[in-house]
Amino acid sequence: MKHSRVRAARRAALRKAAQRGFEAADERLPAASGGRALLRKAFPEHWSFLLGELALYSFVVLLLTGVYLTLFFDAEMTQVRYHGPYEPLRGQLMSTAYASTLEISFEVRGGLLIRQIHHWAALLFAGSIGLHMLRIFFTGAFRKPRDVNWLVGMTLFVVALAEGFSGYSLPDDLLSGTGLRIAEGVMLSIPVVGTYLALFVFGGQFPGHEIIERLYPLHILLLPGLLIALVVVHLILVVYLQHTHFSGPGRTNKNVVGHAMVPQFAARSTGLFFMVAGVIGLLAAVAQINPVWDYGPYDPGKVSTAAQPDWYVGFLEGSLRLMPPFETTLFGHTLMWNVLVPAVILPGLMFSLLYAYPFFERWITGGDETPHVCDRPRNRPVRTALGAAGITFYGVLLLAGGNDVIADTFTVSLNGLTWAFRVALVLGPPAAYLLTRRLCLSLQERDAQRVSHGDETSWVRQSVEGTFSADHEQLSPSERYRLVAQRFPGPLEAPEGAGGPRRLRAALSHWYYRDAISPAWRTIGHQRERAHAAVSGAGRGSRQDVSEPRGTRRNESSPRGSRQQGAARRALSGRSGRTGKRIRTPRRR
Ligand code: HEM
Ligand code: HEM
Known part of the structure; x- marks a missing residue:
């Protein structure tokens, strides 16, 4: 009894000392405001x-x-x-x-x-x-x-x-x-x-x-x-x-x-x-x-x-090895073009492109908004395809850096291999671009089919007439929402009589957005638009949005909802016990 009283007194003294220390720090530094903001910072849990x-x-x-x-x-x-x-x-x-x-x-x-x-x-x-x-x-x-x-x-x-x-x-x-x-x-x-x-x-x-x-x-x-x-x-x-x-129930452009x-x-x-x-x-x-x-x-x-x-x-090393002796x-x-081009001009160009890409994309897409919800790579086919082309270019250079080791290991001609890499460096990136763009559209098609018909189960039904059909299972509301709540903006148009740079910008914008959305997605455009309104926070009034699962809380200022909504909210918006407590904080901008 006496021991527990002594321990409690010690704990109280410690708490008091810590509080005094904190107050002393807060008088000099933004400890309370900064500390609170940091402690309450929400970290997305995607790997x-x-x-x-x-x-x-x-x-x-x-x-x-x-x-x-x-x-x-x-x-x-x-x-x-x-x-x-x-x-x-x-x-x-x-x-x-x-x-x-x-x-x-x-x-x-x-x-x-x-x-x-x-x-x-x-x-x-x-x-x-x-x-x-x-x-x-x-x-x-x-x-x-x-x-x-x-x-x-x-x-x-x-x-x-x-x-x-x-x-x-x-x-x-x-x-x-x-x-x-x-x-x-x-x-x-x-x-x-x-x-x-x-x-x-x-x-x-x-x-x-x-x-x-x-x-x-x-x-x-x-x-x-x-x-x-x-x-x-x-x-x-x-x-x-x-x-x-990433998009999901309860995740909007206005919260994290x-x-x-x-x-x-x-x-x-x-x-x-x-x-x-x-x-x-x-x-x-x-x-x-x-x-x-x-x-x-x-x-x-x-x-x-x-x-x-x-x-x-x-x-x-690879770019030096591939460059012909000019x-x-x-x-x-x-x-010495054979050194200047591969070791100075080429890397300079690669890094300049990487530095400039966000500004280039913003220029051609006319993005004045501040998007906080990540894109699904398949829904931006041109960007994803450009990335794949870049990776292919880099990959060929990297492999060419070890051309002697590869030639020795597989006992192939070093010169033949070098020529193969040269051809791959020129043809590989456009091929990767076209292939990836196609793949993105096919993946979009699959998403659209999943939204419309659900996932195939392993069951096949035979009707009394003898026809076979695959059994489908509807997607869970949260999965459906995740797929549907994606933005598909359109291209910029050049105003009538616009000058060269604005016409170029519009042309690039059309290239970026042309066929960027698969036909199947267009058929469920209505649901998509409503879901996007929910994500961007524009559709705050339409609480029972078709696409946003029932019970998903979107009102940041009222953390408590009705009891019926509670269970669904916990499951869908991340307050379930199994994954640990998630928080959502409003964005500053
Ligand atoms: C991004 C940070 C760093 C990178 C990427 C890096 C990379 C390397 C590499 C690859 C080596 C050759 C190791 C070897 O001998 O096999 C090396 C050697 C060395 N590094 Fe770093 N290093 C970094 C930071 C530092 C820092 C901060 C210090 C010291 C404060 C340091 C001190 C040394 C020393 C003394 C050696 C020579 C010793 C040796 O090679 O055995 N490095 N470093
Ligand atoms: C020493 C190298 C780097 C370190 C230690 C580092 C560390 C981090 C960490 C811890 C985060 C937050 C968690 C995350 O989003 O992954 C982050 C976010 C970010 N990093 Fe890096 N990073 C490095 C290099 C880079 C590079 C090379 C780029 C791009 C060229 C980059 C661009 C960004 C951006 C834009 C964010 C914000 C992402 C978001 O909010 O989703 N970082 N970085």
Whole structure:
């Protein structure tokens, strides 16, 4: 009895102290308003929203392991003779950077594991950024007001690639030196300034004695600092603009539905962090990566066969390998198109297109609204097809980066393979575009059939006349709503007598929207329009909307409804106990 009274008094004192601390913070910082907004932030629970977090947590792993590596890595290029425990390299001349990488691998406690974790995390980081970007692209989550965040994200992408490249150049082994040699070649190919740029970067003739020492602060200070700052801005924008969400009962353009930051999202996200760290740790423990001792120290006169860069720079390697050997001599200077085009102009163009896409799409679709409900990729056939064409182009370049390995593995002619990739690079993207567009329309057709007739069951009926028919089961109201509540806007028209740019815009808009909706969807257009009115919040008066399931609550300001509606609401709008508590918060804009 006495003990429980003492414990209660202790708890009360603790609560009081915490409250005083919070009040003190609130007098100085926006702790109450900011904290409340953050705690009440709704996170959609669709798995694809975890890809951004995957990128975030692999970045955290990189930061932690990177700090450990800096304790032992020595970025000097002074030549030393190796006397360490790795027998095959004993007595060889090598840079201090390479020797210290060997030391980390063979002598520092846990060094090899941490190096491998660092490298695996870098691969996962680049991969998850790419997948995250594709999710944003295909669902249209880049549209206003998130277009600014798309720009921040793209910059993160570019800086991450630079960070990865500078990282794997640090050990100064034969593979990383070959990568730096290519980087020097690319710089040299830039007209007028190329020679000066290469001399400036390498501090003299390649490889010089400076490059590793120069890359080091870039890799451990400047670029990570920039990445951290950009990630912070990126996440502040995610919180401020709030997430998009996929269509479903109760999810409109005016609210955001998901799990609250605390406790559900925080618990799930912490779990994800440990899973990411655990999986990378496991990979690093069982799968060897970048065994620099096998490659040997860098020597400009040597090159290893079947050398492959980290996968995220493979597309550049591929574009260099596919480009035919064109060069021109102008006023006594050689223009190396075979390097300039694939390694400077092409990636510049690819990234510029990615940066500009949200603004281009907005221009041709005339989107003045702020869509917060994600698109189903099949319902935007042109965008989805463009994405598929882009992935095909990138994929061919990536595969071409390993053309020697593929030719060797499958014992096919290297030249024949290179020509096959060249043809695929030109014909693959248009083929992927046409195929994907068709596929999107077919998938729309299927959605429309499901809405009209329901899903086929495995039962077949035979009538007394002997005819057979498949049995159908009506879709659940929530599934039906999910499919029907999609927007299908129309193209822009150019006003009478409009000038060139506006006519071009209208023409592009027609291209974007032409045949963007399958004929079957048109027949259920009436239901669609009503459902869309519900999603955009325009049809607030029509509570018993045909398409929105009965009992779905749309009035944000009255959280309590009638008892009859309660059960349906819990099931359809996400308050069911099994999936945990969802919240819905009104959008700010
Ligand atoms: C996005 C962030 C980062 C990426 C993508 C990245 C990538 C890489 C890669 C691929 C390597 C080569 C690893 C190997 O030898 O197999 C490397 C090496 C290294 N990284 Fe990072 N890194 C990142 C952040 C950091 C940070 C924040 C630090 C330090 C604070 C750091 C410190 C180092 C050091 C010292 C090495 C050389 C050691 C070695 O190669 O064994 N890295 N990095
Ligand atoms: C270091 C790299 C990155 C990190 C750590 C990161 C992290 C995140 C996180 C955690 C979210 C919220 C959850 C989600 O929607 O997945 C998010 C959302 C977002 N990210 Fe990234 N991201 C990165 C790169 C990118 C890139 C490359 C792009 C696009 C080019 C991008 C564009 C966006 C957009 C537009 C949103 C808002 C999505 C929505 O509300 O549905 N991010 N990011």
